[in-house]
Amino acid sequence: MSATSDVAESNAAQSADTATDVMIEARGLSKFYGEFAATQDVSFSVKRGEICAFLGPNGAGKSTTMKMLTGFLAPNRGESYLAGINVATDRIKASEKLGYLPENGPLYTEMTPEGMLRYIGEVRGVSGSKLSDRLAWVADKCSLTEVWRKPISKLSRGFRQRVGMAHAMLHDPEVLILDEPTSGLDPNQVHGVRELITELAKTKTILLSTHILQEVRAVCPRVVLINNGRIVFDGPTTDLGSSEVEMEEKFRSLTSAA
Numbered sequence: 182m183s184a185t186s187d188v189a190e191s192n193a194a195q196s197a198d199t200a201t202d203v204m205i206e207a208r209g210l211s212k213f214y215g216e217f218a219a220t221q222d223v224s225f226s227v228k229r230g231e232i233c234a235f236l237g238p239n240g241a242g243k244s245t246t247m248k249m250l251t252g253f254l255a256p257n258r259g260e261s262y263l264a265g266i267n268v269a270t271d272r273i274k275a276s277e278k279l280g281y282l283p284e285n286g287p288l289y290t291e292m293t294p295e296g297m298l299r300y301i302g303e304v305r306g307v308s309g310s311k312l313s314d315r316l317a318w319v320a321d322k323c324s325l326t327e328v329w330r331k332p333i334s335k336l337s338r339g340f341r342q343r344v345g346m347a348h349a350m351l352h353d354p355e356v357l358i359l360d361e362p363t364s365g366l367d368p369n370q371v372h373g374v375r376e377l378i379t380e381l382a383k384t385k386t387i388l389l390s391t392h393i394l395q396e397v398r399a400v401c402p403r404v405v406l407i408n409n410g411r412i413v414f415d416g417p418t419t420d421l422g423s424s425e426v427e428m429e430e431k432f433r434s435l436t437s438a439a
């Protein structure tokens with residue numbers, strides 16, 4: 182084989198790898214409410230195994246983008262892909278790859294975590310020993326054992342958030358999209374959820390939204406920053422600064438009104 186065809190073959194293999202390695206992709210996502218652009222031409226991708234922060238101030242467009250990425254909101258322009266699957270045209274196949282924790286997601290508060298998660302598993306077509314195994318796994322990973330049979334209405338916000346995480350992870354998806362997973366939690370609960378995310382990151386691709394810089398530093402080596410509906414930074418977290426103070430300054434300069 183010639184050197185040229187060697188190179189061509191290696192490039193082809195590389196681009197095939199690259200194609201399957203992109204697990205989350207936003208392609209030019211725009212969402213308008215009347216004249217107001219909630220997001221404009223948002224494009225970025227997250228590769229297999231990455232844990233990426235989607236950072237931005239309040240109202241920047243994080244939840245809107247996540248809803249479009251997960252197929253819960255139709256963009257006016259642009260496309261979303263999960264594991265290479267077009268979310269708009271192949272929703273069911275894409276949703277098999279996806280675990281989504283929406284901001285303030287609904288829970289069946291009259292049920293127990295066990296009852297609700299069993300019900301969701303059955304609706305998704307999992308049953309028997311496979312469902313029991315998955316329930317045991319999420320109960321353990323999300324530290325839900327002590328509240329497993331208590332009504333969700335009686336649980337603290339931290340435990341409710343963990344039930345939401347368990348819901349997202351029940352079908353063992355490859356991709357997790359988590360909208361402000363630590364919002365409203367006390368410092369101990371924040372620590373617990375961050376530990377869980379770090380543990381999950383060993384086997385999953387994760388995009389998590391936050392407006393907390395410490396969260397990014399604690400959990401995410403990569404950051405995509407959105408402001409006024411547009412991406413203003415995409416790169417390694419360390420490129421935002423080597424200390425918290427530097428990061429705050431950079432964040433402010435990238436997100437202050439022009």
Ligand SMILES: Nc1ncnc2c1ncn2[C@@H]1O[C@H](COP(=O)(O)OP(=O)(O)OP(=O)(O)O)[C@@H](O)[C@H]1O
Nearest residue numbers: 214218219237238239240241242243244245246392
């Ligand atoms: N249904 C809607 N109708 C009109 N405007 C909307 C609607 N949904 C969102 N917006 C606006 O779009 C912008 C982006 O909202 P979004 O919820 O995506 O921001 P966010 O970055 O997730 O904010 P936060 O950190 O506060 O949750 C905001 O100005 C919001 O008021």
